Amino acid sequence: MGIETIAPLKRCAIYTRKSTNQRLEHDVNSLVTQREISSAYITSQQYKGWVELPNRYDDGGHSGSGMDRPALSQLMQDIEAGEIDVVVVYKIDRLTRSLADFVRMIEIFDRRNIALVSISQAFDTSDSMGRMILNVLLTFSQFERELIAERVRDSIRTRKRHGKMHGGLPPFGYIATPDGLKIDEPEAEIVRFIFDEFLKTRRYTKVMTAVRERRYCSSVKYSPRGKPRGGTAISPSTVYAIVQNPMYVGEIRGHDTTYPGEHEPLISRDIWDEAQIICQERKKRRPHNRDTDHFLAGLLWDDLGRHMRLDLKWHWGKFYKTYVSSNAIWSQKLFLRQYRASADQLDEVV
Known part of the structure; x- marks a missing residue:
């Protein structure tokens, strides 16, 4: 059976x-x-x-x-x-x-x-x-x-070489139309004001303050599906991006170069060149601990067993050097704060 x-x-x-x-x-x-x-x-x-x-x-x-x-x-x-x-x-x-x-x-x-x-x-x-x-x-x-990714990259490069923007939302100051980018006059005036203020003050924060005082807002625009966007206050990141965007001088940013665009520029070449000179002057090289004489870097541990690293920062025009506990994942879970000590004072004690 x-x-x-x-x-x-x-x-x-x-x-x-x-x-x-x-x-x-x-x-x-x-x-x-x-x-x-x-x-x-x-x-x-x-x-x-x-x-x-x-x-x-x-x-x-x-x-x-x-x-x-x-x-x-x-x-x-x-x-x-x-x-x-x-x-x-x-x-x-x-x-x-x-x-x-x-x-x-x-x-x-x-x-x-x-x-x-x-x-x-x-x-x-x-x-x-x-x-x-x-x-x-x-x-x-x-x-x-x-293969698909290569085709997409080739398509983007080709459109940029021909002065066309490839996908995404149009930059602040422009609107997308079937015939390409067209100037949005209310936003274009804000863009010109931002560049003028940047050339006068040479400070991003002062430009942002001037924009806020005038209560400038972006225009309300609609996506292809009819969803509204914009109508909000201009953020600091928008101001920073506007000052460094070559679209406003009539160019399209490529991988390592720029191409002449089909759209109409909002500012002159002289204003753009002067703004970029100021941007380069304001860039600070991030400090590295190998450029200092603080010999305790890499040798310190706090009482919880966390490695203490040398932290170098610029703040309000002043250079701060501190030893700080590493923010290990296990210490984050226990909500343990980082220890921080002045590097100059600790070196003198040792």
């Missing part, structure tokens, strides 16, 4: 991913399609003891080039917790397009005895043949990603 062998249960998690947010709000989208196909495949493997887990691991609007994805992070946490036996994906590039990331994931899968199944490519990493096919497919997937 034969005895039936009952297959052990295999808890299966379905992972889905879509690179863009398009159509995610629809009832039927790419994530739903991937999940339904994967669920049907798990059902067909019930004779092996496969059981679909109710947890959803769906990453909508996330690229496959990295691992910083919420659903993928949750999946890896559940794997480490021993709650998953099989990971099912529609295609391997839904999991990752990076060979290095894939190797790291496979190491985790091997350590936890997790099987990876790709439905459309028909392989299972539980056997050697499946592993070989997987490595070949992933190599081509990474090649495709790098």
Whole structure:
């Protein structure tokens, strides 16, 4: 009399991913399609003891080039917790397009005895043949990603060489139109005022103070989807970026050079050149502890066992030198503050 062998249960998690947010709000989208196909495949493997887990691991609007994805992070946490036996994906590039990331994931899968199944490519990493096919497919997937990235970079360089801005929001003082960048007069007046004040005062903070006193705000603009933006007070970072942006003199910034742009400039070449001279004069070289005579650098430890480093900073035109405790992660969790001592005084004592 034969005895039936009952297959052990295999808890299966379905992972889905879509690179863009398009159509995610629809009832039927790419994530739903991937999940339904994967669920049907798990059902067909019930004779092996496969059981679909109710947890959803769906990453909508996330690229496959990295691992910083919420659903993928949750999946890896559940794997480490021993709650998953099989990971099912529609295609391997839904999991990752990076060979290095894939190797790291496979190491985790091997350590936890997790099987990876790709439905459309028909392989299972539980056997050697499946592993070989997987490595070949992933190599081509990474090649495709790098090829796409090269095409995008080439497209950006070409548009810049022809004086066109490539994507993104238009800079402050301009609006985007089908015919290119056009001047937004209310914002353009603010840009000219910022440059004039910078040439007079030669200080970013004084320019920001003058902008605040006049209560300048950015214009309200609308995205292609009709969402309003702007209408807020101008931030210090905006002032800093305006003074150093070659767009306002009619140029497009490239990787290591600038190109003549098709748009109309807001300021003259003389004003731009004078502003850049002031910017260069105001740049301070960040001090390095090797440029000092403080011999205790690297030798001090505080009473909590934290290494004390030499900290050099400029503040209000004065150079401060202190020994400060390293902000170790464990001390951050315990909310332990850093010790700080004057380097000159401590050297004299020693």
